[in-house]
Every structure is written in structure tokens, then in C-alpha cells.
Amino acid sequence: MKVVFRFLWIIVLILIVISKGGTMVYAQQTKVDSLEKAVRANPSNNDQKARDLFFLAVSFISSNPQKSLVYIDQALSIENNIKGKGIVASSYRVKGAILNILARFPEAINALNKALFIDKAMGNSYGIAGDLSNLATIYIYQSNFPQALNYYQQATKILEQIPESDPISYKDRKRDEAAIYGNIGLVYIEIGDYAKAIEHFEKAISLHEKLKNNMGIIPSLGNIGNLYNRQKNYQKAIFYAAKSAKLADSLGDKVSFARETGNMASYYSQMGQYDLSLNYSLKAIALNKVLGNTKSMGYNMQNAAAGYEKKGDLAQAKLYGLGALKIGQDLKIPEIQRDASEGLSKLYEKLKLPDSALFYYKNYAMFKDSVDNSKKRDEIARLGIQYEFDKKEATYQQQQSLADEQMKQQRLQLALNAEQLNASLRLRSLQQVQLQNEKLQKEEKQKLLLISINSGKLQSVKVKQLSQQQKLDKLELKQLWLYAILIVLVLSSVLLFLYNKYRIRQLRFKNTLEQQQAAQLNSELSYQNQLSESELKAIRSQMNPHFIFNVLNSIESYIMDNDKKVASRLIQKFAALSRLILENSTKSMVTADREWKAIKLYTELEAMRYDNAFSYTFKVDDTLELKEFLLPPMLIQPLIENAILHGLIESLQTDAHLAVALDIKADHICISVKDNGVGYQKNTKPLLPKGIKEKSIGLKSILERVEMINKQNNGFKASFNIRVGENDRGTIAIICLPIIKVE
Template sequence: MIPFFWMISADVIFGQNKIIDSLIQVAARHPQQDDARALLLLDLCTRTLQYNAKQALKYPEEVLTFENKVKDKKLVSTAYRTKGVIHYHLAMYPEALNALNKAYNIDLGLKHELGCAAAQANLGLVYMTQSKFPEALKYFLDALKTFEKTNSDLQAASVMGNIGVVYTEMGDYNAARNYLQRSLPLLTKLKNYVAQSGVLANIGIVNFKNKNIPEAIRYSRMSLNIADSIGDSRSSARETGNLSAYFNELKKHDLALEYGLKAIDLNIKNNNKKSLGFNMQNVSAAYLGLGDYRKAKSYGLNALQAGREVNVTEIKRDASLNLSEVYQALKMPDSALIYYKEHTMYADSISNDIKKNEITRMGIQFDFDKKEFTYKQKELLSEAQIRQQQLQLALNEVELQKELQLKKLQASELQNEKLRSREKEKQLFIASEKEKLQASRLKQLSQQQRLSRLELNQFWLYAILTIVILVSVLVYLLNLYRIRQLKFKNTLQQHQAIQNELELKHQYQLSESELKALRSQMNPHFIFNVLNSIESYVIDNEKKKASRLIQKFASLSRLILENSTKSLTTGEKEWKALMLYTELEAMRSADVFTYSFTVADDIQLNTLLLPPMLIQPLIENAILHGLLPSAKADAHVAVTMERNDDGICITVADNGVGIENKVQKKHRISIKEQSIGLASIKERIEMINEQQGGNKASFSIGPGIDQQGTVARICLPYFS
């Protein structure tokens, strides 16, 4: 049986072929040897490893050629760790150990706990593959402590699964089942289907070791179904081989042979030498059960040779026993005895009691270390609580001091209040004396007032007359001011009405311009040509091309109609509409030209606002008036978007006949003689500039470099 082993990494991400191709293009555009290129290469490696281990190896090796230029040394350790993983897949175990140890030392110097734990887990896996179980268990237990401490559930579950494999191989099935059952719920929660398939496979192996073959087959088929559903060819090959072994045990040699041969084909494609050794052993046993001793001998010798090449003791043990039985059936007892002795030697090396004792000791040490870690955590918590109590006491002392200061302040306020009361009493006494003095003065002045009363009456008469005159004048002035205010408001309303009329006129002109652009973009000529192309594909029975053209045309029409209802639309929708339009023109013209769309890295299309249908006339002119009449083999139109100081600039460049050259009608009858798009663009640019108070939009068109082709450029401010 082939158990499932987990490779542990701190930063592995699997993807699809399209992502790999995209990353290769990005890496080609970034040849500088720096952290960014290292990150790209490592991402490419981890995505390629799932499909082709040999091809994936070149990426970390390239990173290590300029490791001195990489500032983030975690990338260097990841390169070594990934290289070790690939060497493991290629059965290059000494090279894998060397690379993983280098990764561990770098992460240890960086105090990168997760990196160290990942290296330890993978070192344990290499040792386990070579049947060096004590060394493997030591590394697994150290890695598990780190992953549990850092709450790294996926990595912890993976290491638990590998520890379960170790205990399975050493015959401690209870311990194996315990670790596997602890691992499975975590993997189910994280929806890690690859690892779920693996743990189910290992539970099947435990049942096989306990002679419960039907349960082993049930778990193995569950694992195989998951592997096939996610397209994991390595896991499918592993479980196909395991099923071959299980059916051999049930003496169903026909099924064992069927699954064994299928597993050999899968592992040849995966270049998995170790699994091939197990598969050949299973096929040999199946042929032996069917009585075909010649083929049983051939596959048995190949299995033993594979076990020696990859230095896997289990393969050598099982293959030598199977060959002993084959030679016994062939009536060759000497050869049978030789291979039986080899089997005994290999079996003894695996079941050595010293190794079992060391495993038990390390398990006890792990439990002790775990308890000690828990105790230290509680001790640290107690110290923290004591510190918190001390801080609370200090805070209470501060609050007490504040209360004492508040009492002192209140006493001072009371003293000040008494002083203010005395001052008020003095002020009242002085005021009473002043009132008495004033009363005496009033008595003295009363007679003088009586004498002045007649003069005062006369004075009031004249004053009343003066007030009446002033009130009349004031009323007149107020009426005059009110009349002028009404005239001013009337004038202001007239100006406002004129301004509103101008704005409505401007809005109408802008809408008319957008409608012109819409008519230019989806002109009847273009629609007629697309429908003719669709009809041609249908007549020629090219249904797929016709269907694709219809889908593209429908998507473009929908985008244009959605965008045309708004004065501004997102850059993402507008860019998609331009690409669909260009693709349709290319399909309609039988791909006589190529095209490219490039957006600067610092531009986010989903947050950018653009006027809809502003760029399309430029692309139409480039194709219809530049590329198609030129009949060049390398005809190309390039659309780029980049930032400038005040906003963004969109450039449409072609290598066609050029703006200065005249094209005769005979070259292409279906091309419009004159495009209304340029006039529409200029009109919309003027309206945008009238609306924008700050940065202005601009439009320019002229010949390309060395007078080849035409370059049109529109620069726009940022719209809010």
C-alpha cells in the first residue's frame, strides 16, 4: 500500500494553466533580478509542481542564482524549501535533505517559526519515505508543536496525518487512528480536499493492517472519488495502486491486476518512481495469483529494482517476499530461499524494537513538552494578572490623591465665598449712603425742575414734530429701497433663467454628441457586416464560429446600450466594450490584423470613470482606414492606458497606411470614406472642457514613429 504524505509549506498556492501562462508573461516583462521576480518565480513553481515536477524545478533554481540580490531572505528560504519538495517528488532524497536543511537554517536565523516548522515537517517526510521512522517522528513532533502554538490548523492537520502514517508503518494502529481522526475534522472544516483524500486513504491502510479489508476498500474508494473529482492525478494513482493491493489480499486477482496496471500508467506520467515500485509489486502478486509466473517474475524483479533505486525498505521487503513465492512456484527453491532471506532482513530493519522504544519515548516527551508549555502559559497568565492587580492598586492610589486634592480645593472655594460675602456687605453699605446723598440732591433740584417744565413741554412739541417728519422721510426711503430690491430680484431671476437655458442647451448638445458617438460605434454598416459574417459562417456550416460571433456581438451591444445611458461609466466596462469591438472587427476581417490592450499597473479600472463611447471611433478609424487598406502581414493596432500628471491618457496606435496617405476606394469598398467619429470626439472634448473647472481634456492625432501608421491620443482629467 502507498500511504498519503503531506508536503508542508508556509506559502504554497495551486492554480490553473491560464494563471501559469499569465505569470510567465509577467515574469518575461520583469527580467530584473529582485524580490518581485523571485516572488513571481516561486509562485510559478508552486503552481507548476502539481502538473510537472521537473519543469517546476527550474524556477527555485533561478531564484537561488541571484539569492544575494534578494532583500527578503524569507524568499530565499522558500526557494530552498520548494527545491527540497521537488527533489522529494523526483525521489532525489539526499538532494531534498540538503535543500530542506538550508531552508531550516535560514529561517532559524530569521526567527521565522512557520518557515522552520515547514522545513522540519518536510524533513520528517523525506526520512519517513526512507523508512527512517524515529528521525521522521522527531521532526514531525517538533513541527506539530509550532503549528499548534501558532494556530496553523492546516499545517497541524497535515503533520498529524503524517504522524499517523509513521505509527501505521510501525504497527501501533491505535496511535495511528488517533492522529488520523484528529486530523480529519480540521481538514473537513478547511475544505482541503487533497488532504481529505489522503487521510481517508491512510485510514483505509490502518483497516488493511487490522485485516479489515472491506473497510479498507471502502475508505480507499472514498479517497479515490475525491481525488478524481478535483483532478489530482497523484492521489488517483496512489489510491488505484492501493486498491490493487487490497483486491490481491481478497484473492480477487483480476481486479487487482486491472487497478495495478492502471496505477502504473498514471505513475509513469507523474514520474513517481516510488509509487511505481509498489504498483509493480501489486501487479506481480496479481500475476502470481493468476498463475502467470513469467510475468509475475518480470514485474517482481522490476519492483525490487525500483525499491533499490529509491531506497524504500517496504518495497524491497514486499518484492523479495513475492519473488520468493514466484520462484517457489517455478520449482527453484534456491532462488526462493535467497529472496526469502532478503525479505527477512528488510522486515527486521523496519520492526526493530529499538526504533519502537525511541518512538514511544519521543511520544511521551511530546506530551510532557505540551503539558509544560500549558503550565508556562498559565504561569505567564498568573504573572499578568498580578501585574494587572498592581496596576489597579496604583490607579486606586492616584484616585485617592485626586479626592484629597478635590477636598482641599473645596475648602479654598468656601474661604473665597466668605471673602466675597464680606465684600458684598461693604458694597451694600456704600450703596445705601449714595442713595441718601442722591435723595437730598433730588430735593434740591425739584424746584429747578418745576421751573424747567414749561420749557420742556415746548421742547417736546418741537421734538414730536421733528419725529413725524423723520418717520415720513424714513417710510419714503424704505419704500424706495423695497422697489429697488424687487427690481434687482427680477433681474437676477432673468439671469438665472438665461443660465438654466444655457445649461439645458449644453446638456442637449452633450447628449446629442453621445448619441452621435453611439451611432458611430454601432453604425448600421458595422452591424450589417457582422450579420453578413454570421450568415457566411452559418452557410459554411461553421456553427462554432457563428455562435461565438453572435455571443461577442450580443455582449458588445448590451455593454454599449448600458454605457450609453450614462454620462460617465466605469473604466472596466468601457475597456471591455472596446476589447469586444476590436475582437469582433478582427473576427469579421478573418484576423488580418492583431491587436493588444495594455493598462498601466497603477490604474484601477474598476474605480476609474470614463465618458462612454469616446475611444471607439479612434479604434474604428485605425482598423478601417489604417490597417485594412494597408494589407500588411503584420498589421497591428495597440490601445494603451497610462497616467500623466493631471489624469490619464489613452493612445490608439496602428502601423497602417498613415494619416497623410490617401486610400483609393478600390482597395476596400466596404470601408466608410469618411468617419464622423473624429468630429464627435472633438465636440465632446470641448464640452468636457466647458464642464471641468480645473484640468482640461485634450485630443491629438498624427503620424506614428518614422511616419509609419497613425497615433491618436486622448488625455482626460479624473472624473468624480
């Protein structure tokens, strides 16, 4: 019995980037009815409408994920009209979180990668951290724990490096940091390192309590319960699970409430209280079915299967066990497939079906090896060591940067002191000049003699000024040339940017086209595989071991009675029938005459085997040439077999008769198989010889092949139906197929 313990926080970072230079957060949660009214009253597909739809989706993410997905898809439908790319990135991020809850993992990864691409282009560190955290939760669901831990560590680094001056509030950052700590703890639970898990859970709980974030405390309580469960302290595990469920119910968190309900079912089962376990399991299945959480339903159905098995209701246990296995296969979750295979192996052993028990035990062993792969644990340990090393190295770099900054400040202080010294020297020089001027004024009369000399010097100065003006004009001309060159470079850069943008669009278009072609090829391969499986079922239906065994027994009986002539006829007909079946089985379509011959041989063998206990007729439309059109091989024989074994042989009447007819219509042909036996709805106890099957043969295979024929043909739709014969006697089975001519 396994516990559904992945109590993942949904990290929905609702940062909306308005422009490259500024951000804003929708700080106030508007009432749902007000938002819906605002959306209806807004006829324009603008940013405000996208915001309202976004917050409507966030309002329902934990209570009604399906409804939340509808709102977020409406917001993204007007993506091309939204100016604020931060709104688009946040919408893709929320869509990824919703699809993760609904176990639609490939779609969730695609949405989160789109958000990551936009956030990286905008340089939005907070958004990038949210994208990586949501991607990590998906990888936990898929048991890819090394990749999950890697993404969580990257997200933590990014949040720690966001400066305090960033517009994102301290409370928002701490809230998301707490959620990441909790999710890293889940990874350590998975590998059995409980000490590390407790360390991270305590960090998460402490932050959530400081922030008064009760929604974050819900999974914290559930995780503590799971730790007690791992230590086999089931009473405490149930206590914390119930406490978490109660808090989730009070806050309207339906997803967490359903999860904890399923966990309590597992805890009670391990305590041996199977009635309580089964009650909680069925309740969790109903809750998760409403929420669309298929993955959790897989775990809940396995718990229910175990509960029914302990109570002795093996039929219900088998039903829920197979349901859990199918969910695990559809979602490709190895843990569900492992647990379901283990439960089915034990169940079939109780049912005394050793072959089935061995088959599911082999499946269990295969998936157990996959889940317990030691390489994942080594990779997680390596990532943890690398994370601690990187954290220490970042601290050292910060300290080194601080020391370098202090050194720069000291150098600046020295330069400032030198400048102050130079200013003092310049002041002293100025004082000396003033004294000199005073002396010159006293000697003014003496300087009059030097006027003529000074006039000559003045003329020289003017000439120098004229020369400097010419040099200045030349410098301005050079500046004009420089500006022209800069303008040419800017224009060239713009043109190069536009050209690169065009190339990127062309590459994206080519990539989209290749993806569509790959999807189409995958669809064709899937169809071919279904067709091959259906034809193989048909071969098994015709050449079933009972039929071969009975024919060989009949041949042996005639030989022992020295009726060599009849024995020889039986051998010849059986050999001809075997050859026709094997030849026809290599083709998807055969000519009608070969198929008609095969079913006639089969009917003759059955009549001889039952000592002509019934008569038969084969009628073909006179206007029909059997060699001119094609039929799917091995399609009619199961109806003849059912008519003989379940109708004519059981009736014990002297006028038992089988009628097979082939009629042609305007655009299709119909093959009818009629018998006047007991009828397929009669509930009589069969009086069949030993070795005769009691269940209908090949009808499911016929329905599958009719469905595939309809997928392949766009014209007349093939059909198959069974009804009671005339006068409430016997059975009439009719198959109608489109006419396919031989080319």
C-alpha cells in the same frame, strides 16, 4: 502483498517574508497562463519574477512534479538578486517537497535544511514549522519513524505558539495543523496503534471540512481505506480508495490518483481477484513513470510481480520482482527490498532453483528484522508521552504566567490608590497655603518692615541658582563623554560583527571544499570497486568449472589409455595456464607477452581436449615487441572460448580454423579473433558434448572493462565489436585498446 499506504500531505507553506518587521501572503492564485506570460515579459531578475516562478511551481506540484521542479530551479537561479529572503526560503521549501515526491531524498533534505537555516535567521516561526513538517515526511519515506514523529511534534508546537496577532491568517495555520495531524496518524499506522491513528485522522478531517479543503480530504479517505485494509475489510478499503481516487482525478491531483490506483491493486490481490489487481498495478506503474515517482513504482512493480505469479506467468513475475528490488536498493527503502525479496524467494522456489530461493529468503529475513525493529516503536511511544507532558507543562506555565499577570495588576491598582490618596493630601495642603496667603495679605503692612530681610534672602537665592547652573554645565560635559564612549562601543560592535561574518564565510568555504574532496574520493573508490568486480568476473570466465572439469577428464582418459606422454603434456600445459591466470589476476595490467602466452596455452589445451578438431594460428605484428607494452589481463580469452565452443565445435567441418592476430596502429593496438564456424547469428541446434555451456561467455564482462578503460584514459577510446565473417561464414571479434607502454 503489501499496500503503499503512506498518503503524505505535502506541506507547502507559501509564506513570503518581505522584511524582518512584516510579512505578506500571496493570497490569490493567479492563473498559470498569466504567470507564464508575466515571467516571459519580465526581463529583470527581481523579486516579482521570483514570486511568479514560485507560484508556477506550486501550480504543478501535484500534477507534474518534473515541470514544477524546473520552475522552482529557475526561481533559485536568481537567488543572489532576490531582496526578500522569505521568497528564497519558501522556494527551497517547495523544492524539498517536489524532490520528496520524486524520491530524491538526499537532495530534498539538503533543500529543506537551507530553507530552515534562512527561516531561523529571520525568526519566521511559520516557515520553520513548514520546514520541519516536510523533513518529517522524508523520514517517513525512509522508515525513520521516531525522527519523523519528533519533527511533526516540533512543528505542531510551533504552530500552536504563534500568537493570534501574527500576520499569518487563521485559515492557513489551521490548514497546516490539519496536515500535520494526518501525517502523525501515518506514523501510528506504521507501528500498529490504530486508535491513535484514528484520533489524529479525525482531527485532520474535521479541520479540513471546516476549511473546505478538498485537497486535504483526499489523503484522509485513502488513510481510512488503509485502516480497513489492515483490518482485512477489503470491500470498504476499496470503497474509500476509489472515492479518494475519484476526488483526486476531479481536482487534477495526479500524484494522489496514481497512489490510490496502486493501493486498489493491492486490495484486489488480497481478495484473490488477480486480474483486477494486475490491471490496476500496470496502470499505476504507467502513471508513476510519467510523474517520475520511482518509490511508488517499486511498490506497484511488486504488486504486478505477485499478480503475474498467481496467473502462472513466472517470467513476467521475475522481471517485475527484480525491478522492484532494484528500486528498493537504489532508494535504500527497506520495505520494498523486504517485499521484493520475499516474492523472489517464493518465485525461485516454484522455478525449482533452491539456491536462489534461499538467497532471497535470507535477504527477506534481514530486511524484515530491520523494519520490525522494536526500538523504533519504543522511541515513538516515548516521544508521544514526552509530547503530552510538554503540552501539559506549557499549559501550566501559561496559567502561572496569567496568575503572575493578575498579581501585577493588583499591585498596580494598590499603587494607583496610594497615589490618589497622596493627591488628596496635597490638595488639602494647598488649601491651607491659600488661607495662609490671605492672612499674609491682611498683614501686609506688618511685612513691610521685613522687606530688607527679604531682599537679603533674594540675593542668597540668586547665588544658589548660579551654583546650580555650574553643576548643570558639568553634568552636560559628562553626558558628552558618555555619548562618545557609546559611539566607540557601537563602532567596535560593528567591526566585530563584520569580522565574525568574514570568519563564517571562510568556514563555509572550507566546508564546501571538504565536501567536494569527499565526493571525489567516493567516486574513485566506486571506480576501484567496479574494476575489481570486473576482474573477478574475468577470472571466473577463464577458470570456469566446466573447463577445469573437462581438462581433468581428458587427462584421466589419456592416463586410462596408457598414453602417459600426452597426459603429461596436458598436465604441464594446464599447470602453466593456471599459474599464468592466477599471477595475472593480481594485477590490473600485465605485459602483452604474458597474456599472449596464456591465451596460446588455453587454445592448445582446447585443441588437445577436442582431438585437434580445429586448427589455430597466432599472428603478431613484426614491428611489435610484446614485452614493451601492457594489456588488461583475461580480456581476450573469453572471445577464443566463444569461438571454439559456439563456432568451431558446433560446425562439424574438417577445415575448422581459429586465427588470433595482434596488430599495432598509430595510437592503439587491435586484437582480432576469427573463426570459420557456424557464426554467432546462426540459429542451429548445437550438437555439443555434455557439460558444454550453451550461452555466450564473458561478453558482458568485456564490455564493462572496455567502459572502465575509457573512463580511465583520455586519449584513444577502447572499443569492442563482433560481426559476421567473410562470405557470411564464421565470426570476427575485434578489441581495440590504447597503447600503454611499460615504464
